[in-house]
Every structure is written in C-alpha cells, then in structure tokens.
Amino acid sequence: MSSLLILGAKSDIARAVAQQYAANGWDLLLAGRAINELDDLAKDLAIRHDIKVFLHEFDANDFDSHAAFVAKLPELPDGVITAIGYLGDQQQAENDWSETEQIMNQNLLGNVSVLNILANLFAERQSGFIIGISSVAGDRGRQKNYLYGAAKAGFSTYLSGLRNRLYQDKVHVLTVKPGFVNTQMTADMDLPQKLTAEPEQVAKAIYKAQQKNKNVLYSKGIWAWIMRIIRAIPEWQFKKMDL
Amino acid sequence: MPRANSQQLSGWGRFPALQHSVFTPRTQADLHRFIRNNDNPKTIAFGNGRSYGDSALSECIIDCRKAQNYFIDFDTQQGLLTCQAGVILDEILKVIVPKGWFLPVTPGTRFITLGGAIAADVHGKNHHQAGCFSAYVTDLYLLTSDGTTVRCNQNLETDLFRATCGGMGLTGIILSATIQLKAIASTEINQTTHKTQNLEETFAVFEHNQSSPYSVAWIDCYAKNKSLGRSLVSLGEFSEDGPIALARKKARTMPRWFPSFMLNAWTIQLFNTLYYHRQRQPVKTERVHYERFFYPLDGIQRWNRMYGHKGFIQYQFILPKDTSFEGLQEILKTIADAGQGSFLAVLKLHGKENNNWLSFPLEGYSLALDFKIQDKLFPLLKKLDQLVLTHRGRFYLAKDARVSQEVFERGYPNIDQFRQFRRTHNMHRHFNSAQSLRVGL
Numbered sequence: 041m042s043s044l045l046i047l048g049a050k051s052d053i054a055r056a057v058a059q060q061y062a063a064n065g066w067d068l069l070l071a072g073r074a075i076n077e078l079d080d081l082a083k084d085l086a087i088r089h090d091i092k093v094f095l096h097e098f099d100a101n102d103f104d105s106h107a108a109f110v111a112k113l114p115e116l117p118d119g120v121i122t123a124i125g126y127l128g129d130q131q132q133a134e135n136d137w138s139e140t141e142q143i144m145n146q147n148l149l150g151n152v153s154v155l156n157i158l159a160n161l162f163a164e165r166q167s168g169f170i171i172g173i174s175s176v177a178g179d180r181g182r183q184k185n186y187l188y189g190a191a192k193a194g195f196s197t198y199l200s201g202l203r204n205r206l207y208q209d210k211v212h213v214l215t216v217k218p219g220f221v222n223t224q225m226t227a228d229m230d231l232p233q234k235l236t237a238e239p240e241q242v243a244k245a246i247y248k249a250q251q252k253n254k255n256v257l258y259s260k261g262i263w264a265w266i267m268r269i270i271r272a273i274p275e276w277q278f279k280k281m282d283l
Numbered sequence: 284m285p286r287a288n289s290q291q292l293s294g295w296g297r298f299p300a301l302q303h304s305v306f307t308p309r310t311q312a313d314l315h316r317f318i319r320n321n322d323n324p325k326t327i328a329f330g331n332g333r334s335y336g337d338s339a340l341s342e343c344i345i346d347c348r349k350a351q352n353y354f355i356d357f358d359t360q361q362g363l364l365t366c367q368a369g370v371i372l373d374e375i376l377k378v379i380v381p382k383g384w385f386l387p388v389t390p391g392t393r394f395i396t397l398g399g400a401i402a403a404d405v406h407g408k409n410h411h412q413a414g415c416f417s418a419y420v421t422d423l424y425l426l427t428s429d430g431t432t433v434r435c436n437q438n439l440e441t442d443l444f445r446a447t448c449g450g451m452g453l454t455g456i457i458l459s460a461t462i463q464l465k466a467i468a469s470t471e472i473n474q475t476t477h478k479t480q481n482l483e484e485t486f487a488v489f490e491h492n493q494s495s496p497y498s499v500a501w502i503d504c505y506a507k508n509k510s511l512g513r514s515l516v517s518l519g520e521f522s523e524d525g526p527i528a529l530a531r532k533k534a535r536t537m538p539r540w541f542p543s544f545m546l547n548a549w550t551i552q553l554f555n556t557l558y559y560h561r562q563r564q565p566v567k568t569e570r571v572h573y574e575r576f577f578y579p580l581d582g583i584q585r586w587n588r589m590y591g592h593k594g595f596i597q598y599q600f601i602l603p604k605d606t607s608f609e610g611l612q613e614i615l616k617t618i619a620d621a622g623q624g625s626f627l628a629v630l631k632l633h634g635k636e637n638n639n640w641l642s643f644p645l646e647g648y649s650l651a652l653d654f655k656i657q658d659k660l661f662p663l664l665k666k667l668d669q670l671v672l673t674h675r676g677r678f679y680l681a682k683d684a685r686v687s688q689e690v691f692e693r694g695y696p697n698i699d700q701f702r703q704f705r706r707t708h709n710m711h712r713h714f715n716s717a718q719s720l721r722v723g724l
Contacts, residue, residue, distance in 0.1 A: 052309075084353040088378055224309060 041091070043067040045117040047098060047154065048124035049078060052223035053173060056243035057121055062089040064247065069117055071098035071109070100124045100150030110157050119250070120158050121171035122151050126188075127225050133187045140187055147191035152198055159202055163209040170206075171214045171250055172199045176258065179217070179267045182283050203255060214249055215256045218242050219263035235262065292344065295587050296335035297594030298656055298684055301717060304343050305329070308350040311458075317345065318456065318713075319430040327716040328452045330396035331371055334403060335597040336684025337717035338451050347398060347456065354378065355459060362464035363421070368398030368457040373581075380529055384464040385521070385573070387419040391629075393578050398457040403681035404449035404642040408497035408519070408577070411634040415642055417448035422461040425454060428713035432458060446704050449642035451680050453705060453714050453724055469522040470529070472497070472576040476567045478559075482512020482612055489516065489632040489648075496520045497576070500630040503559045504652065505552045507619045511612065514630065515562060519576055530574040536584040543591025546655055548622050555624060580627075589626075593656040596684055598625075598664060601633060601649035602676040610674030611648060614667055618652070621663050625652035640701040641724075643679040651682065661685075680718065691722040698724075 044061050046054050049070035058068055062085045070078055075095045082093040098109055126146035133139035155170060162168035177185055178192030196215055203213035220226065220236040242259045249257040258264035270283070293300035308314035325342035332339065351369035358364075359382045366375065372386060373393040379385065390405040399405075401423065404415045422436045425447055433455075435444040447454045475495075479485045485500055492498060495518040502514045580586055587595070602610045611630075618624055629651045636645040643649075654660050668690045671678070677694025678686050692698050702724065705711045718724075 080353050080355070083355065087354040087357045088374070090378075090381075227309075 041065060041067050042119075043069060043115065043117040045069040045071065045113070045120040045158075047071050047120065047122040047151075048100065049075070051123045051125070051225070052239040053218070053221060053242050054121070054123035055081060056239035057123070057246055058085060059088075059240070060243040060247045062091050062093075065089070065091065067092040067094075069094045069096060069113060071096040073097070073099055098154075100154070101145050103149065103153040106154045107157055110154070110161070116161055116165065116168075118167070119169040119171065120155070121173070121246070122155065123173045124150055125173065125175070125192075125225075127185075128188055130185050130187055143187050144191050147188065148194045148198075151195055155198075155202070159206060159211070162211040163206055166210050169212040169214065169250060170199075170202065171216060171246060172196075173216045173218065174199065176217045176219050176263050176267050180270055180278070184283075212250075212253050214246070214254060216242075216246055216249075216259065217256065217263065217267075218259050219266070221259075235260065235266075287343070292329075292332070292340060293594065294335050294337060294339065294684070295333045296597055296682075296684055297587055297590070297592070298596065299337055299340070299717070300594075301337070301340050303340065305346055306343065307346040310350050314345070314347075314350050314456065315426065315430055318426055318428065321713070324712050325715050325720075327714055327719075328398065328402075328456050330369065330399035330402075331394055333392060333395045333399065334680075335682045337721070338403070338680055338683075339399075340717045341715060345456065348396065351398070351458065356461075357382075359384075362466060363461055364464055365422070365459060365461040366397050367459045368396060368401070370397050371395065372397065372400065377529060379464055380467075380470060381527065383467060383527060385467045387463060387465040388413055388416045389577055391578065392581055394581060397460055397462075398452075401448055401457055401460060402450060402452045404637075404639055405681070406633070406644050408499045408631065410644055411493055411498065411632050412496055414634060415448070415637055415639070415644060416462075417444075417637065417639060417642070419463045420448065420460050421463055423447065424458040424460070426456040426458050427708070428455060428710055442704060445639045446641075446701055449639040449680075450701070451641070451716065451719065451724075453716070453719055454708075454710050455714065467521045467527070469525050470527050470573050471522045471570050472519040472573055473522050474517055474519045474569050474571050474576060476562060476569075477516045477518070478562050478565050478567075479512075479514050479516060481510055482514075482608065482615070485512050485514040485516060485630065486608060486648075488518075492516075492518050493632070498632065501558070502615070502628040502630050502650070503555045504615060504618050504628040505555045505624040506559075507616070511615055511619065513559060515559065517576075521573075522570065528572075530572050532574070532582065534582055534584045537586050537588045539588060541588055541591075543589065543593075543655065546589060546591075546626065548624070551624055551626050554626060590653070590655045595656055596654045596660065596664065597651060597682040598654060598667065599643075599649060599651035599679040599682040600667075600671045600676045601643065601645055601647055601679070602671070602674045603645060603647040605647075606674035606676070607648040610670065610676065611650060613674075614650070614670050617666060617670065618663070621659075623654060623660060623663055625654055628652045640697040640704075641680065641695060643677065643681075645677070647676075649679075651679075680722075683718065683722075686722065688721065688723040 049072045128143040174196040175192040177189040178196045199215040220231045237260045245259045287304040287306040323343045327341040329339045329344045348369040351367035353367045355365040389407045404417045477488045497519040500514040500516040506513045633644040
C-alpha cells in the first residue's frame with residue numbers, strides 16, 4: 041500500500057488532503073506540533089478507510105531536529121506534502137523582527153530544511169513525489185502581505201528548482217498555489233465566495249494533479265487567470281495600486 | 284471563532300423557507316464556546332436538512348456537520364459503532380457494510396445524520412419487529428445548555444435519554460452515540476411484492492406477513508370505490524448467502540429547472556395507475572440490492588425539486604390498530620375525492636410503541652403522503668387533521684411543517700412530561716425551533 045507523509049497536518053487543507061488520500065487507500069503519516077491533538081482525526085481516518093495512520097511530532101522551526109525526525113519515520117513514505125505555513129501579521133512584522141522571522145521560518149526555511157533531506161532520500165530511491173503548498177501571494181509582492189508573499193515566492197522558486205533537479209531521478213514535484221480558501225487561517229476575513237475554495241476542493245484538486253504529475257496547480261483554477269493578469273501589470277503602474 | 288452568517292434555509296420539503304443566522308463551528312471547542320455564550324433562546328441544531336418541515340429551523344441555527352464528523356470507534360467483532368453525531372448514515376454504511384454489518388433501523392433515506400436519526404427517533408420498514416432507532420443506541424453524549432456534556436442511555440439518566448430520542452434537538456446538542464449494528468450475510472434482499480385489489484387485502488397482507496422482517500406498501504391514492512386502498516405491498520429479508528458489496532450505481536440529480544407543472548392531478552393519477560399495473564402477477568419475487576430496497580429515492584439527488592420552488596408537504600400520521608382500517612378508508616376517500624392525490628403514498632404497519640415521550644410510532648398503520656403546495660391544499664389538510672384526530676392518530680414531527688398545537692398535542696399523551704422536563708432543566712430557554720414554538724414544546 042502507498043503511503044503519504046503530511047507535514048503541518050493540523051491545517052484545514054492538510055486534514056482534507058488526509059481524507060482524500062485515505063479515501064484512495066493510502067496509509068498516512070501525520071506530522072506536526074502537539075500532534076496528539078490529531079488523535080481523533082487519525083482514528084476517524086483509520087476506521088473510515090481501513091488504512092494505517094501514524095502520528096509524528098514535528099516542529100518546522102527546529103531545523104536541527106529534521107534529520108532525526110526523518111530517520112525515525114517507520115518507513116520512507118512514497119510521497120510527502122507540506123502544508124506548513126503561517127500568514128502572520130504584515131503590519132506587526134514591519135516593526136517586529138521576530139514576527140518577520142516567524143513568517144520566513146514557517147513558510148520558507150522550515151519547509152526547505154525538511155524537504156532537502158527527503159529530496160535526497162527520494163532521489164536515492166529513484167521514486168517519490170513532493171507536494172509543496174505555496175500561495176498565489178508569492179506570484180507578486182503586494183503592500184498588504186509582501187513578507188508572507190516573499191517567503192512563499194522563495195518557496196515556489198525552491199520547488200521549481202527542486203522539480204528541475206529531481207526530474208532525472210524520477211521524483212516529481214508539485215507546486216500548489218491556492219487562492220482564497222475557507223480555513224481557520226482566513227476565518228476572520230471577508231472572502232469573495234466565487235473565488236474561495238473549500239479545503240475539500242483543494243484536496244481533491246491536489247490528488248488529481250499529483251496523480252497526473254502536474255507541475256503547478258492553482259486552486260480554484262480561476263486564480264491562474266487572475267494571477268496572469270496581476271503579473272502582467274507593469275511595475276510602474278503596479279507600485280501605485282492598492283490591491 | 285467563526286462568525287455566524289445569514290442565510291435563507293428550508294427543510295427537505297422546501298416549505299417553509301426562513302431567514303436564519305447560521306453558525307458553523309469548526310471544532311468541538313468552537314461548539315462548546317458557542318453554547319456557553321449563546322443567549323438566543325431560538326436556537327436549534329441542524330444536521331443534513333432532511334427533516335421535511337421546520338424541525339431544524341430557528342432564528343439561530345448550529346450547523347453540526349463540520350465539527351462533528353468523526354468516526355470514534357468500530358468494534359467489528361461485536362458490531363458496535365461510535366460516531367460523532369454529524370456523520371451521515373451513508374458514510375456509516377460505506378464503512379460497516381464491507382465488514383458484514385448493517386444499520387439495525389434505517390429510514391427511507393441514507394442522507395441523514397446520526398444525530399438526526401436519534402433526534403427524530405426514526406423508524407424503518409422493520410418497525411413491527413425491530414422498533415425505533417433509539418432501541419439500538421447503547422450510549423449517547425449530549426451537550427446541554429449550560430455547556431456540560433452528559434452521558435445517557437437506557438440505564439443512565441433515563442429521563443434525559445427518553446426526552447432526547449425523538450426530542451427533535453430540544454434537549455441540547457447530540458455530540459456522539461454508540462449504536463449496535465445488525466449482522467448481515469449478504470447485501471441483497473429477497474423481495475416479495477403483493478399486488479392487492481383494495482385496502483382490506485392490503486391489510487391482510489400486512490397482518491399475515493408480520494414474520495417478514497421488512498414490510499411497506501405503496502398505495503395508489505387515486506383509486507376509488509371498490510379499488511380504494513389498492514397497493515403494492517413489498518416484503519423483504521436479507522438473503523442468507525452473499526455477495527457483500529456496496530452498490531455502484533451513480534445517483535442522478537433532479538435539475539433545478541424541472542417544471543413543477545409536470546406534477547399535476549393528471550400526471551400523478553397517470554403515474555399511479557401505470558405504477559400499479561406495471562406489476563402483472565399478484566405476487567412477484569426478486570432479489571435486489573439493499574440500496575434499491577431501502578433507498579429508492581436516494582437514486583435521484585435533490586428529488587425535492589420536483590415539486591417546484593413552493594415546495595411540498597409530506598403529511599405523515601399514524602392511527603392505532605383498532606381505528607386504522609376505518610380511518611384510512613375515510614382519509615383515502617377524502618383525498619381521492621379532492622383529486623389531490625400524492626405521487627408517493629406509503630403505508631406501513633408498526634409494532635409496539637416505545638417509552639420515549641415524543642417518538643412517533645405506535646401499534647397501528649401509518650400513512651405518508653407528498654402534496655405539492657398549492658392554495659387549495661391547506662383546507663384539505665385541515666380536513667385530514669380532523670379525521671386523524673377522530674381516529675386517535677398522531678403526527679410525525681420529522682415530516683411536519685404546519686399542524687397546530689391543538690392538533691399535535693392530542694396525539695401525544697406524554698407531551699406534558701416532555702414539556703415539564705424541558706422546563707425543569709432550563710432547556711426551553713436555550714433550544715427552540717420554529718416547529719417547537721408552533722406546536723408548543
């Protein structure tokens with residue numbers, strides 16, 4: 041049976057991804073901080089889909105622990121998805137280095153640190169896939185969330201390079217760029233309904249894209265078009281805008 | 284904590300449609316916090332929206348599906364299943380059937396939540412042998428208005444259990460429950476369908492086949508005079524030999540644009556006649572998958588659209604055995620004379636009444652009818668209400684959208700105990716639905 045490692049398993053998208061892969065018969069390794077909070081979910085997945093689910097403590101910020109974390113996994117999974125991310129508070133971060141650092145660590149460095157290790161192991165094995173959940177915010181810097189955006193842009197670029205490198209090793213890399221998603225992270229925002237996806241929709245799209253070895257996935261699909269337009273706005277114009 | 288948003292909602296009958304503020308907790312913690320802080324007395328839990336009328340409608344609605352969607356435990360040896368209350372029976376079937384288990388009692392749709400099944404204390408085609416859903420609930424956890432979680436079952440906090448099963452969410456929020464499943468050796472049903480000429484024959488088939496685990500009848504409610512009450516009575520039991528397999532048929536969806544004028548007195552009469560005569564032989568036996576036997580309507584998603592945007596009333600009542608024959612004859616005649624027959628009219632013989640204060644079934648015959656909403660319908664239903672009362676019958680809250688307090692309370696001798704219990708435990712200040720206020724619960 042195939043197995044999937046989910047990093048940052050407590051996020052809403054990650055939970056939906058877990059349901060999606062479990063429904064397709066995958067065993068799951070769920071990793072995150074205070075992971076025992078996922079006991080109920082793990083039991084649910086195991087009963088519902090007759091699969092095996094393991095929980096692993098994982099701290100994205102503690103880079104030094106990542107090698108030991110990977111070594112302690114019961115087996116090297118067939119694939120990994122990372123849903124580790126932190127929206128942060130842009131305004132606070134402009135004046136507070138620790139908030140900025142948090143945004144950079146969670147969205148970029150933590151992911152890079154653990155994926156570096158897994159990428160090498162997958163390459164050695166000559167199989168596997170890596171799914172990174174980045175964001176449309178990384179497609180262009182905006183005054184409202186450029187710190188988050190910069191970290192995500194870095195992560196998107198990292199994934200793109202990784203995909204290029206691992207192509208020879210038969211390891212596939214999928215970059216997911218969700219637009220608005222109705223999750224805990226966005227619970228306090230007023231989101232336009234037509235542009236907002238449910239976590240389950242995103243999870244379904246991810247599964248399909250991974251199975252088809254797609255490279256970049258926008259979810260909802262309309263975001264690919266929106267971002268194409270936003271990227272096309274010339275910088276001299278963009279800098280004056282308030283998007 | 285997520286905010287509430289305002290929405291227009293209705294039950295499965297699409298009548299009435301009311302404006303609500305809907306709160307969707309994401310987690311158990313959200314739900315607990317909300318209950319502790321909520322001061323709107325017009326609050327009620329909402330499951331999958333399959334009760335027909337206004338049972339789950341109120342000013343403030345708690346949508347329980349998201350935060351209460353986990354399977355908690357499944358003992359595949361003993362057939363004991365524990366789930367959170369927002370899990371849908373369809374999801375349960377997908378898990379238990381492959382392991383050789385089935386729901387001990389199932390209503391005619393598998394798209395209701397576990398919590399809804401308990402709150403309405405639903406029954407199925409096996410009521411005459413198996414009783415209501417609550418008979419198989421071995422444990423239940425309820426979130427009460429003061430924010431505490433109380434465990435109850437047939438031996439523990441029995442009054443709370445009796446009020447909650449059939450209590451339509453008026454005692455609190457059902458969090459989770461354990462149910463005793465039924466073992467099956469096959470997913471196929473041996474079905475026998477008797478074609479009867481009139482009500483007398485229909486009753487005779489029911490009475491003579493009480494040993495058959497499942498029974499239900501479809502009545503041609505346009506038939507008059509000598510043919511009044513002619514039916515197709517279907518009997519069934521699970522086959523003793525395999526296979527065990529989930530159905531693979533994909534459901535179709537009733538289109539939003541379906542013209543509701545297609546359903547009028549003529550077409551319904553035509554359908555009834557054709558459907559009745561489709562079966563040629565007086566007795567027909569076949570082997571069918573349980574999905575076709577128990578859930579024929581689930582094959583068409585959103586079939587409630589068929590009746591148009593004004594919606595429909597499902598009118599279900601039950602009469603005690605001693606008045607059933609006479610009462611049904613009068614009622615069927617009234618309906619046929621009014622020319623407002625129903626597309627689906629379902630007759631069922633029930634077994635003994637249980638101890639729950641508001642559970643619907645009693646020993647006798649129940650009839651369920653769908654009526655498209657139109658102006659001339661309500662006077663007819665008023666007439667029927669009186670006939671039901673004359674014959675000492677009662678109405679089913681899960682279906683009801685309109686009966687008055689006077690009509691409703693006469694059917695339920697234990698209603699005052701339920702009311703008193705709610706008052707004693709301060710539930711009446713926290714949980715009320717449009718329906719409970721209408722019928723005075």
